[in-house]
Structures are given as structure tokens and as C-alpha cells.
Amino acid sequence: MAGFDRRRIGLFAVRYGLFFALGAWVVAMSIASEHFLTWLNFLNVARQAAPIVIIAVGMTFVMATAGIDLSVGSLVALVSVLVVTFFGLGLPTEIVIPAVLALGLVSGLVNGYFVQLGLPPFVVTLAMLTTLRGIGFVVSDGYATPVRDDFVLWLGRGQIGPLHTPIVLAIVVAVIGGVVLGKTRFGLYSLAVGGREEAARAMGINVRGIKLAVYGAIGLLGALAGIVLTGRLGNGSPNAGIMLELEVIAATVLGGTSLFGGAATIAGTVAGALFINFVRNGLNLLGVNPFWVQVATGLILLLAVLLNTVVNRRITEWARVLRAEEPEPGP
Numbered sequence: 001m002a003g004f005d006r007r008r009i010g011l012f013a014v015r016y017g018l019f020f021a022l023g024a025w026v027v028a029m030s031i032a033s034e035h036f037l038t039w040l041n042f043l044n045v046a047r048q049a050a051p052i053v054i055i056a057v058g059m060t061f062v063m064a065t066a067g068i069d070l071s072v073g074s075l076v077a078l079v080s081v082l083v084v085t086f087f088g089l090g091l092p093t094e095i096v097i098p099a100v101l102a103l104g105l106v107s108g109l110v111n112g113y114f115v116q117l118g119l120p121p122f123v124v125t126l127a128m129l130t131t132l133r134g135i136g137f138v139v140s141d142g143y144a145t146p147v148r149d150d151f152v153l154w155l156g157r158g159q160i161g162p163l164h165t166p167i168v169l170a171i172v173v174a175v176i177g178g179v180v181l182g183k184t185r186f187g188l189y190s191l192a193v194g195g196r197e198e199a200a201r202a203m204g205i206n207v208r209g210i211k212l213a214v215y216g217a218i219g220l221l222g223a224l225a226g227i228v229l230t231g232r233l234g235n236g237s238p239n240a241g242i243m244l245e246l247e248v249i250a251a252t253v254l255g256g257t258s259l260f261g262g263a264a265t266i267a268g269t270v271a272g273a274l275f276i277n278f279v280r281n282g283l284n285l286l287g288v289n290p291f292w293v294q295v296a297t298g299l300i301l302l303l304a305v306l307l308n309t310v311v312n313r314r315i316t317e318w319a320r321v322l323r324a325e326e327p328e329p330g331p
Helices: 002-032 039-064 072-088 093-116 121-140 150-157 165-183 185-195 197-202 207-233 244-254 266-285 290-325
Strands: none
Touching: 002 266, 039 072, 039 165, 039 185, 039 207, 039 244, 039 266, 072 093, 072 121, 072 207, 072 244, 093 121, 093 150, 093 207, 150 165, 150 207, 165 185, 165 207, 165 266, 185 197, 185 207, 197 207, 244 266, 244 290, 266 290
């Protein structure tokens, strides 16, 4: 019985440890700073985390298939530049928004096409990272340009009731992502592809189609996040989204999605994004040097990978051994 309790506690810690860590950080920072535990500050953190959450939902599906997408930050930059460029050409909002969303979808599908051919996702999306940001610099000549479209500004700065528009969009995307991952065949098939691709193919799952779909989805969500970020910053810049891909990956991995595929959770991804932003926000409120805040973000990424691989695997194996050693129940 004691072994069963230890096994259950260990698995519970692995599954929900991030939520406890997030709660502990909130409590600690509430004591350390009087400005932390306020509705205004929580809204500020959630608004900053919204673009990360939007993209990270897509990254959760990509990583569920044992893939990765390093190009999302550059996609955000290109979308940011193209939004102001298209408006500068006199195109209406009804054309600009669908056009840049379609661009994100196509970019993701291109990544997915090469990945389903058998190329390593790391290499494919790294090449796309360089390509997309390079195009952004070519189009903009390296300059940031203000955006004055009311709808784009509303997407980045507006409100729907008591919540900022980016927060509402992030909630909607997260809810849809959670339902798709946990309640539909597509989510099940995505996890199956990442768990064991050959077995998934033998079961009749369209592995190539799944990979195309998840990369197309993250491209679409990356474009949406790019529009939101453009509206929040009030300009289109080729420097937008620098290092954003690392924050997205850190949030996804910290939330419990396996780097090797086959295991993913949207709720954990959202918690990971909030945790990173709450840490950054708390350190800023304490007056910590911004460069040290960057160091903390890097350490969180390292911790996330450590927990996701070594610690998670060892605790799972330990729990499996304890279960094997438990005596068989009597008649």
C-alpha cells in the first residue's frame, strides 16, 4: 500500500508539478511586491502571454507528432511587416487580414511538406526561420512602420468586456485546441504519430496528412499572433518576434508536452506560458536587471527540458518498478 501511495504521489508530482510551482511563485511574489497581486497586473501578464499561448497551442500539436517549429518568431516578424505594407498599398482590412493569415497557413504547409518527406523538422524550420525574417527585412528595408488600422489596433489593444482582446483570443484558441487534442480523432492521431509513427501508419492513419495539418495549423496561429503583436506594439517591424520561438517551446515543454512526441496537454502549455511571464513580471517588479531576466528565461528553458526528459522518465520508471514490486492482491 505504501508503494502504491509513493507511486501515485510521484506521478501526481510529474503531472501537476508546474501548477503547484505557478501557485507557489504567485504567493511568493504577492508577499515580495505589493503591486503583483492586482487585477491590473494580472491582466498585463495575461496580455503579454497571449501571443505565446496562441502559438504554443499550435506547437503542442507539432510536438505531439515528435516535430518542432523554429520559424514561428520569424513568421510573426514577416506578418508584422506585411500588415503595414499592405495597408500602405491602400488595401482594406477585409483583404489584409485574410491575406496574412493565408500566408501563415502556406508557410506552415511548406514546413509540413518537407517534414513529411522525411527531412528533420529542426533543419526545415531553421531554414524557414532565416528565410522568413530575411524576407521581412527586404520588404521593410529594416525599418519599423506605424500601423493605424483600427481593427488591428483593437486586436492588440482593445477590450471585450473586462478582458483585453488578445486574452480573449488566447482563451478561445486554447479551448479549441484542448477540445481537438483531447476529444477528436485528429488529436488522438497526432499523439499516435508522435508515439510510434510506424505503428500509426500500420493502423491506417494518414501520417503525412497529420503532419501537414499540424504544421499548417501552427503557421495559421503564428500569423494570428503576429497580427495581435503588431496591434499591441502599434507598428510593423522585421525585429518583431525575436527569440519568440524559444519562449513558445519553453512554455510547451514546461507544460508537459514531450519533446519526443506522443504526450501533450493544452492546459499545461497555457500554464507554462503564464509561468514564464509571471516569473519575468515578478523579477521586473523587484527591479532586477533586465539582462538577468533574460538569464532567468534561459534557465527556465533548461529546467523545462530537464524535467521533460530526465526527471519525467526516471520518475515514470521508478513508479513502474514500484508497481511491479507490489504483492498480488489476495483472493
